[in-house]
Amino acid sequence: xxxxFSGEYREFQNNVRAFVAANLPQDIREKVTRGLRLARxxxxxxxxxxxxxxxxxxxxxxxxxxTGWSAVQRYIFDEECSRAGAPGVIPFGTKFVGPVxxxxxxxxxxxxxxxxxxxxxxxxxxxxxxxxxxxxLASLQTWAVRDGDHYIVNGTKTWTTLAQWATKMFCLVRxxxxxxxxxxxxxxxxxxxxxxxxxxxxxxxxxxxxxxxVHLTDVKVPVADRVGDENRGWTxxxxxxxxxxxxxxxxxxxxxxIRRLKDIAAREKAGGRLLIxxxxxxxxxxxxxxxxxxxxxxxxRYLMQVAxxxxxxxxxxxxxxxxxxxxxxxxxxxxxxxxxxxQPWLPDALEYGWNEDPVGPADAAPLxxxxxxxxxxxxxxxxxxxxxxxxxxxxxxx
Numbered sequence: 001x002x003x004x005f006s007g008e009y010r011e012f013q014n015n016v017r018a019f020v021a022a023n024l025p026q027d028i029r030e031k032v033t034r035g036l037r038l039a040r041x042x043x044x045x046x047x048x049x050x051x052x053x054x055x056x057x058x059x060x061x062x063x064x065x066x067t068g069w070s071a072v073q074r075y076i077f078d079e080e081c082s083r084a085g086a087p088g089v090i091p092f093g094t095k096f097v098g099p100v101x102x103x104x105x106x107x108x109x110x111x112x113x114x115x116x117x118x119x120x121x122x123x124x125x126x127x128x129x130x131x132x133x134x135x136x137l138a139s140l141q142t143w144a145v146r147d148g149d150h151y152i153v154n155g156t157k158t159w160t161t162l163a164q165w166a167t168k169m170f171c172l173v174r175x176x177x178x179x180x181x182x183x184x185x186x187x188x189x190x191x192x193x194x195x196x197x198x199x200x201x202x203x204x205x206x207x208x209x210x211x212x213x214v215h216l217t218d219v220k221v222p223v224a225d226r227v228g229d230e231n232r233g234w235t236x237x238x239x240x241x242x243x244x245x246x247x248x249x250x251x252x253x254x255x256x257x258i259r260r261l262k263d264i265a266a267r268e269k270a271g272g273r274l275l276i277x278x279x280x281x282x283x284x285x286x287x288x289x290x291x292x293x294x295x296x297x298x299x300x301r302y303l304m305q306v307a308x309x310x311x312x313x314x315x316x317x318x319x320x321x322x323x324x325x326x327x328x329x330x331x332x333x334x335x336x337x338x339x340x341x342x343q344p345w346l347p348d349a350l351e352y353g354w355n356e357d358p359v360g361p362a363d364a365a366p367l368x369x370x371x372x373x374x375x376x377x378x379x380x381x382x383x384x385x386x387x388x389x390x391x392x393x394x395x396x397x398x
Contacts, residue, residue, distance in 0.1 A: 005076070012073055016080040023049050024086050027352065033085040033260075035366030037208075037350045040123075040165045043090055047120050050089065056118060057094045064102045064110070065118045071303035082252030090162065092124035093117040097170040100187070100240050104228040113189070127157040127171030127190065127214065128237070134159070135383050137172070138182045138234065142216065144173035151175075151188065151226070153219040159380065163199050163212040166192050170240075176231045187233035189225040190216075206372040207347045241382060242316045248381055249323035251296045257330045258289055264337045264363070275337055288329050295322050314394035317387035324377035324384065331374040334367050342367040 005013060028042050050056040058074045060066030069077065081088070089095075098117050101109050116122045133140040142155025153173055163169070169190045176184030190197075196219040201209045228236055262285065265276040275281050299319055335342050341360025348354050349365035358365055378384040392398040 005072070009072055009076060013076050013080065016077055017084070019053065020080055020084045020086055023053075024084055028087060029085040031352050032087055034363060035350075035370050036352050038087055043087060044120060046087055047089055051118060051120055056089060056120075057098060059095065060098060060102065064098075064114050071300075071307035075300060075303060078252045079255075082256045085256075088253070090123070092126055092162070092166075092170075093122065095243055096126060096240050097124055097189075099243055100170070100227060100236050103239065104236050106224070108224065109189070109227065122168045123162075123166045124168045124170060125160050125163040125166035125192075125214075127160060127169045129157065129159045131156055131158050135386050137237070138180075138185070140172055140174060140185065142171070142173050144175050144186060144188060144221065146175075146223070149223050151221045151223065153188070153190070153216050153221055155216055157214040157216070158212075159202070160199075160212045160214045161210055161380075163192070163214050164201065164209070168192060169214070170227075172233055172237055175233075178231075182234040184231055185233040185237070186230050187227040187236045188221050189227065190219060190221050194219065196220075204373065205375070206369040207345075207350075208369070208373060242313065248377070249295060249299050249319040250327055251292065251299055251323070254292050254323070254326055254330055255296075257327075257334070258285070258292065261285060261330060261334055261337060264334065264361075268337055268339065268361075270339070281337070284333060288326060288333065291322070291329075292326050295319070295326060298322075314390050317382075317390045318395070320381055321378075321384045321387040321391070327377055328374045331367075331371040335371050338364045338367055342371075344368075 025045060028038070028046055030036075031038055031042065047056055054065075055067060055077070057065060058067045058069050058077055062068040067073075094117060098114060101113050105113070113122065117124075127142075128137060128140075130140050130142060140155075142153065142157065144151035144153045151173070153171070155173070157169075157171070160169075169192055171188045171190050172185055173188055174184055175186040178184060196217040198215040198217070200213045200215070202211045202213060203209055204211060227233075262276065265281065265285065266274060268275050270278060270281070302315055302319060305313075305315075338361070341364040344359045344365070345368065346359065346365045347369075348356070349358065350369055382390075
């Protein structure tokens with residue numbers, strides 16, 4: 001595949017590059033490139049900048065506020081943002097629930113919720129997983145019982161990313177027991193600022209506090225905030241998951257991390273020579289770089305199919321599977337490249353403005369946290385084992 005862009009796309013690329021360079025705040029750029037923690041305000045500022053430009057939802061149709069960009073343009077945009085050190089747009093509003101609402105939602109839901117997503121008025125989280133229903137999502141036991149014009153929701157959601165920042169949750173709930181267990185599920189939009197919602201943080205192995213347990217006790221949800229038909233939520237959930245798995249390929253981010261890996265290997269020594277001159281280590285970098293290039297070509301082919309009018313299909317499982325494996329592999333190589341300097345646990349070093357003397361190079365401290373955080377990528381969004389089953393059944397016909 002020839003990835004040399006035509007004159008039209010080169011001009012677009014230059015425009016995006018110039019915009020990001022002129023508008024991305026320096027402190028946010030520094031946090032991203034150094035692997036430091038980002039606060040809600042960091043995401044809000046950058047997303048407000050993209051919103052004002054009309055670039056926050058590149059994948060949406062223009063009638064709902066999208067850019068109208070082609071698949072190649074969206075690819076270039078993601079590439080340039082990653083290359084410049086911009087944080088990714090938090091996907092729950094723009095990439096996950098937004099497409100569900102404009103595809104299956106009522107006119108009232110479209111006119112109310114879509115502008116609020118574009119303007120960053122609502123921050124969303126995903127109420128899918130439960131303590132007894134993770135990969136087997138159809139086994140969920142959070143119930144929504146009809147009471148006049150409302151549902152009364154009771155249950156517990158877990159691994160809920162950034163629930164502590166969210167004002168809204170899109171949530172799968174059980175509304176029936178007839179037929180297969182997938183047939184008794186509905187898709188609700190829940191206001192997080194109401195009695196009965198309790199958020200408890202789950203501290204991850206890297207010391208992060210991005211995921212949560214969310215308890216729902218007698219939570220009231222208007223029937224008007226049910227997306228689509230009652231008991232057909234499984235259909236909407238599968239549609240959303242295909243969008244989610246497409247985004248987890250993370251090609252632009254992985255390319256930026258490989259550039260970081262090469263920079264470290266070009267200055268760190270092992271056995272009396274630079275690591276980049278070690279044939280074995282250089283071969284390991286080349287191997288993962290080739291795998292990433294193959295994923296990039298697959299991602300582009302997939303985007304072309306979507307741009308031709310074909311909805312995201314089961315092939316998105318391949319992007320999720322290989323993308324997350326490559327992300328983990330790169331994080332391993334970064335740890336190996338930095339050697340023992342990456343071992344000390346210095347949580348304060350992940351905060352912007354930390355001014356203590358580092359152990360070894362200044363960019364060593366965040367590597368261990370990033371390595372441990374990446375262990376989750378092959379689990380969330382449907383484990384990679386589940387993705388292999390989907391590929392075997394729906395793509396290969398086995």
